Amino acid sequence: MVNINGTLIPSNDFQITYQNRAFKYGDGIFESIKVLNGKAVFFEDHYFRLMASMRMLRMKIPMAFTLEYLQEEVLKTVKAQENLADVMRVRLTVYRKDGGLYTPATNEVDFVIEAGALNSQVKEQYRIDLYKDFYNYSGMLSTVKTTNRMLNTLAAVFAEENEYDNCILLNERKGVAEATNGNVFLVKGTTIKTPALTEGCIKGIIRKKLIDILEKHPEYTIEETVISPFDIQKADEVFITNAITGIQPVTHYRKKVFGTAIANKLQNSLRIASITG
Known part of the structure; x- marks a missing residue:
């Protein structure tokens, strides 16, 4: 399952249009978040970095984008996964809505949250x-x-x-x-x-x-x-x-x-x- 603007849908049903700005121009930002035993690790820091990045990139921050709301959406997405594990990797991506060329049609945003079991471990030889x-x-x-x-x-x-x-x-x-x-x-x-x-x-x-x-x-x-x-x-x-x-x-x-x-x-x-x- 993936979370699109707060709605959970099957991963195979997620589609983007040819006008998607993250696809066409790299006009998006993301946070990689570790969720450990149901807790989003250092989420407050991720949240404030996300807000600062959105301001820098002139993205319009929705009124709903509170720390509590996004944290709840992250954990909701994690709990919806079939392969739920003690340690999960979450990616929260925010991108400007479709439309425009280099100049966007709007500065409003969409977001996608995806989650999966984390297999990454520290390697002894690197x-x-x-x-x-x-x-x-x-x-x-x-x-x-x-x-x-x-x-x-x-x-x-x-x-x-x-x-x-x-x-x-x-x-x-x-x-x-x-x-x-x-x-x-x-x-x-x-x-x-x-x-x-x-x-x-x-x-x-x-x-x-x-x-x-x-x-x-x-x-x-x-x-x-x-x-x-x-x-x-x-x-x-x-x-x-x-x-x-x-x-x-x-x-x-x-x-x-x-x-x-x-x-x-x-x-x-x-x-x-x-x-x-």
Whole structure:
């Protein structure tokens, strides 16, 4: 079952028209949400990021789009699935209504919620490399999770063709922006660095949560800064974060082998925050 504007319909019955703006122009945004034992993890953060993104993209926010309403719709969709599991992956997509060319016929929106059992697990061996064919241009628009994910798709294809688990995307200054499916963190001693939002990375929910945790941590210093590919090779640890996996430690980058102790420790802190937050 999928949820279309609050109405549940069989997945096979869902159709879009040739005028759909998410299809024609990538004129949409989305949130990937983990639902754990019937709880939408960090949903408030997802909600406020969605609202901020809609405002940035000049989408008209419906009066019904309260935190409580969207959370209820997410959980309603999850409960309607045949293969209901303890851990579910939900995607909430919002896009401008049909019509128009580059200039939309309206700024009003439709939404779709889809859900499925989550099979994604942290891998013990995880190999990455750089994707250098195209760049992720820095700027505030890059911080928004739009439905235009062509760069991420090409990088994912490149990773699969070369037997990597993920790729690092670079910005136009050849600095590290993010990974194909999440934010990047580097550990060197007691300092943990992640690309600043001005570097072109997604404004990730887990990125935000982890920064909050590290700012209060007595052992570590967190820096949002410029990171070069050379910094990856000099790091003690590298890990990738997203709302579904949480923290995925990187074990191999070219000839470099990384430890995973701090990433695993932070994964436990994040797990506690997801339960209590």
